[in-house]
Amino acid sequence: MKQDTGVVISSRARLARNVRNVAFPEWAGEEECVKLCGELREALGNVSLLRGSLFLDMGTLDPVDKEVLKERHLISNELAERGKGSALAVTSDEGIAVMVNEEDHLRLQAISPGLNIADVWEKVNIVDSELDRKLDFAFSDRLGYLAACPSNVGTGLRVSVMMHLSGLRLMNEIEPVIKGMNRIGVAVRGLLGEGTEAYGNMFQVSNQSTLGETEQGIIDALMKIVSEVATHEQNARARLMEGKKIHILDQIGRACGILMRAMVMSSREAIDLLSILRLGIDIGIVKNLTVSRINETILLTQPGHLQKFVGKVLSPQERDEARARIVRQKLGDISI
Amino acid sequence: MKQDTGVVISSRARLARNVRNVAFPEWAGEEECVKLCGELREALGNVSLLRGSLFLDMGTLDPVDKEVLKERHLISNELAERGKGSALAVTSDEGIAVMVNEEDHLRLQAISPGLNIADVWEKVNIVDSELDRKLDFAFSDRLGYLAACPSNVGTGLRVSVMMHLSGLRLMNEIEPVIKGMNRIGVAVRGLLGEGTEAYGNMFQVSNQSTLGETEQGIIDALMKIVSEVATHEQNARARLMEGKKIHILDQIGRACGILMRAMVMSSREAIDLLSILRLGIDIGIVKNLTVSRINETILLTQPGHLQKFVGKVLSPQERDEARARIVRQKLGDISI
Numbered sequence: 001m002k003q004d005t006g007v008v009i010s011s012r013a014r015l016a017r018n019v020r021n022v023a024f025p026e027w028a029g030e031e032e033c034v035k036l037c038g039e040l041r042e043a044l045g046n047v048s049l050l051r052g053s054l055f056l057d058m059g060t061l062d063p064v065d066k067e068v069l070k071e072r073h074l075i076s077n078e079l080a081e082r083g084k085g086s087a088l089a090v091t092s093d094e095g096i097a098v099m100v101n102e103e104d105h106l107r108l109q110a111i112s113p114g115l116n117i118a119d120v121w122e123k124v125n126i127v128d129s130e131l132d133r134k135l136d137f138a139f140s141d142r143l144g145y146l147a148a149c150p151s152n153v154g155t156g157l158r159v160s161v162m163m164h165l166s167g168l169r170l171m172n173e174i175e176p177v178i179k180g181m182n183r184i185g186v187a188v189r190g191l192l193g194e195g196t197e198a199y200g201n202m203f204q205v206s207n208q209s210t211l212g213e214t215e216q217g218i219i220d221a222l223m224k225i226v227s228e229v230a231t232h233e234q235n236a237r238a239r240l241m242e243g244k245k246i247h248i249l250d251q252i253g254r255a256c257g258i259l260m261r262a263m264v265m266s267s268r269e270a271i272d273l274l275s276i277l278r279l280g281i282d283i284g285i286v287k288n289l290t291v292s293r294i295n296e297t298i299l300l301t302q303p304g305h306l307q308k309f310v311g312k313v314l315s316p317q318e319r320d321e322a323r324a325r326i327v328r329q330k331l332g333d334i335s336i
Numbered sequence: 337m338k339q340d341t342g343v344v345i346s347s348r349a350r351l352a353r354n355v356r357n358v359a360f361p362e363w364a365g366e367e368e369c370v371k372l373c374g375e376l377r378e379a380l381g382n383v384s385l386l387r388g389s390l391f392l393d394m395g396t397l398d399p400v401d402k403e404v405l406k407e408r409h410l411i412s413n414e415l416a417e418r419g420k421g422s423a424l425a426v427t428s429d430e431g432i433a434v435m436v437n438e439e440d441h442l443r444l445q446a447i448s449p450g451l452n453i454a455d456v457w458e459k460v461n462i463v464d465s466e467l468d469r470k471l472d473f474a475f476s477d478r479l480g481y482l483a484a485c486p487s488n489v490g491t492g493l494r495v496s497v498m499m500h501l502s503g504l505r506l507m508n509e510i511e512p513v514i515k516g517m518n519r520i521g522v523a524v525r526g527l528l529g530e531g532t533e534a535y536g537n538m539f540q541v542s543n544q545s546t547l548g549e550t551e552q553g554i555i556d557a558l559m560k561i562v563s564e565v566a567t568h569e570q571n572a573r574a575r576l577m578e579g580k581k582i583h584i585l586d587q588i589g590r591a592c593g594i595l596m597r598a599m600v601m602s603s604r605e606a607i608d609l610l611s612i613l614r615l616g617i618d619i620g621i622v623k624n625l626t627v628s629r630i631n632e633t634i635l636l637t638q639p640g641h642l643q644k645f646v647g648k649v650l651s652p653q654e655r656d657e658a659r660a661r662i663v664r665q666k667l668g669d670i671s672i
Contacts, residue, residue: 253597263583
């Protein structure tokens with residue numbers, strides 16, 4: 001099932017894998033991590049889908065580059081905080097990203113825009129199968145794959161989608177939907193992962209547990225829920241356009257006005273306003289902008305990308321000024 | 337002394353007068369009020385400065401027209417709530433407005449744009465002198481002119497100026513300035529008179545008491561304070577442009593953006609944002625708008641004027657939509 005309604009921003013699948021008889025990174029010493037990292041690098045180099053990947057060592061990467069990778073959802077905060085012996089392997093299209101020595105020895109991830117869970121699962125499964133031929137993964141017949149955190153034991157699979165739920169938010173219906181998902185074992189997080197707020201009404205929806213279910217079972221269950229939530233969101237948008245059209249037009253108009261004229265802007269405000277524009281594009285009100293322009297601008301407004309774009313390290317105040325300037329340039333004159 | 341810095345929006349002088357041996361309006365019956373109103377109308381008709389005035393009876397005026405007069409500061413809430421036997425005499429340029437049977441039998445007022453206290457005092461003094469020849473005012477040798485409220489006994493004179501104190505507000509220095517004025521016996525009120533908030537950073541500054549001082553003493557004291565506050569405001573603006581220029585530009589930019597793009601707007605928000613634009617004009621940042629266009633727009637966004645302009649009675653929601661539309665039309669494309 002593919003669905004391009006603007007509600008599902010991206011899909012992601014990841015597998016947690018560990019090498020048998022090597023300590024989990026949290027308990028291993030630096031030397032052990034560095035040794036394993038070298039071996040894993042070699043194994044990853046032979047995986048067909050990873051041909052031509054970059055291999056980035058956390059011990060030598062500068063802080064701004066780590067920020068950029070975090071903002072692109074290629075690495076976690078936890079990996080960024082690690083040094084020598086931890087690394088990222090990433091394909092040039094960023095469709096596959098493998099974290100080495102994060103919480104587990106390997107976190108295999110595949111990412112795709114839109115609702116493509118089957119596709120990302122297939123990719124990550126191929127990478128896993130190829131690696132399995134070279135590496136001896138820690139596996140128990142009773143539990144499945146072992147992992148540093150019990151929540152990842154079993155399939156080690158987490159599938160997630162990033163959803164843009166502006167309609168539900170504007171209709172004040174987001175809370176019950178999130179609570180409903182939590183009740184049936186679905187985790188809902190903010191844009192920037194675990195423990196973060198839902199900037200820009202963007203929510204990351206994923207399975208909670210990976211134990212006692214098959215991979216296909218996990219995928220089917222999440223697909224079902226995501227489809228239901230997407231339908232709720234579409235309904236909310238339709239009802240907004242019916243009963244509260246002027247308020248939607250007002251929100252979108254104000255977002256345009258501020259984005260086009262502000263001289264100082266926080267990263268949070270930029271994401272929130274750009275998210276409203278995104279809704280405006282989805283429902284056909286904002287005409288001369290594309291969703292990809294919005295996505296690009298959202299990325300550029302985040303601290304790491306912003307500093308990379310400007311070419312130097314900036315103070316928070318300088319970032320807020322640069323952000324407002326870049327937003328004005330990127331969006332130009334928005335017509336509604 | 338005349339000063340056109342944009343800080344003082346308008347000046348006003350008013351005298352409270354009552355006819356001897358006639359009950360104050362609050363205690364008089366309707367019949368007595370109507371009788372006196374007729375006599376006062378005749379007397380006012382002979383005053384040279386009031387030649388060609390409109391005479392509007394509160395008993396027949398419709399509610400929207402009363403709103404309009406209130407918004408133009410020509411009548412008080414109290415007069416608007418009265419009916420037959422209370423009235424307003426107003427010159428076509430709105431420079432002189434006499435409330436008949438408000439709290440007192442007569443409230444003679446002269447109003448002028450900018451800082452013109454001497455001028456408005458002179459006008460109101462002339463009207464008073466001419467009336468004094470026809471009417472027998474309640475006067476005590478010991479107390480001066482008598483009035484319904486003790487605070488108006490004495491000269492019956494209140495002089496006030498409307499000040500635009502955005503600079504002090506943005507520098508967070510408005511509170512001590514207001515407290516300082518209160519301490520030395522100066523009343524500070526919001527835009528819409530007694531008990532109202534300071535919409536749009538506009539403050540009405542006036543003498544508190546009218547007893548035990550000469551008219552010239554009251555005027556001189558207020559002039560001195562107004563000049564001091566105006567200087568404080570100018571200093572605040574200069575410091576803002578020095579140290580916080582980007583924040584001023586940001587505030588003005590955001591105000592422009594919202595005013596140009598919002599589809600729903602409350603009266604309070606309109607005044608607040610237009611007040612920021614006004615500051616932008618005063619300090620030379622907003623180029624293609626005039627202060628008089630801002631003033632006109634502020635008036636038009638108030639409920640009475642808005643309904644008069646649209647030509648029908650509107651619900652609050654309809655007003656908020658009409659207001660946003662009118663603001664967009666009036667301001668056009670603001671360039672900074």
